[in-house]
Amino acid sequence: MNVLVVEDEPKALSVVRAYLEREGHTVFEAMDGERALSLFGAFDIDFVVLDLMLPDRSGEEICLKIRSSSQVPIIMLTAKASEADRLNGLGSGADDYLVKPFSPRELVARVNAIMRRVRPLESAQTLRFSGGLSIHVAEQRVFLNEGLVSLTPAEYRILLALARRPFEAFTRDQLIVRAFGDSYDGYDRVVDVHIKNIRQKIEPNPRRPVYIQTVYGTGYRFEGEPS
Numbered sequence: 001m002n003v004l005v006v007e008d009e010p011k012a013l014s015v016v017r018a019y020l021e022r023e024g025h026t027v028f029e030a031m032d033g034e035r036a037l038s039l040f041g042a043f044d045i046d047f048v049v050l051d052l053m054l055p056d057r058s059g060e061e062i063c064l065k066i067r068s069s070s071q072v073p074i075i076m077l078t079a080k081a082s083e084a085d086r087l088n089g090l091g092s093g094a095d096d097y098l099v100k101p102f103s104p105r106e107l108v109a110r111v112n113a114i115m116r117r118v119r120p121l122e123s124a125q126t127l128r129f130s131g132g133l134s135i136h137v138a139e140q141r142v143f144l145n146e147g148l149v150s151l152t153p154a155e156y157r158i159l160l161a162l163a164r165r166p167f168e169a170f171t172r173d174q175l176i177v178r179a180f181g182d183s184y185d186g187y188d189r190v191v192d193v194h195i196k197n198i199r200q201k202i203e204p205n206p207r208r209p210v211y212i213q214t215v216y217g218t219g220y221r222f223e224g225e226p227s
């Protein structure tokens with residue numbers, strides 16, 4: 001999952017980052033509101049952790065701005081603990097809030113709880129689709145009608161990234177970030193080669209794919225029906 005963490009205290013930022021990365025998330029950091037909004041616009045962000053007190057703009061303002069275009073889950077971090085302040089944070093569209101100082105473990109637990117609610121497939125350990133395709137995340141194994149499918153690590157990561165968000169179109173760049181993180185520095189057409197190989201392995205007829213569709217002018221979309 002791509003998590004945007006907006007926090008102007010470097011120490012708090014690095015602790016939150018470490019805990020989220022340990023859970024396998026890709027973290028994007030912003031230390032002020034402007035940077036937060038520009039990262040949010042440029043990347044495909046799944047979750048926002050937002051400090052209420054920022055040097056340039058208030059967390060509420062950032063929250064409202066994000067909410068004007070997106071339903072992405074948002075957790076607010078606040079040093080303010082009064083009831084009025086909490087209600088204000090939730091009123092600006094946050095899904096939850098944590099009062100500082102908080103335990104990073106609790107933050108991770110809240111992030112996971114919200115994700116299980118809003119995107120069950122994002123956090124599922126086993127993904128099953130009609131046609132007999134299943135992905136077992138803990139073992140990093142893929143089965144087709146009980147038969148093990150032999151995928152390379154890169155193919156597995158791309159398939160998992162697509163399958164966690166069925167029916168959503170992704171550009172090649174978005175897929176690379178989802179599968180390999182934002183530090184990957186490669187040619188985006190390499191995705192096409194991986195997709196071609198994945199289709200050979202999981203599609204009943206790779207020339208007429210049922211799972212991974214090409215979206216002309218954009219990239220790819222996974223169309224397996226969760227079952």
Ligand code: CA
Nearest residue numbers: 008051053054
């Ligand atoms: Ca702050």
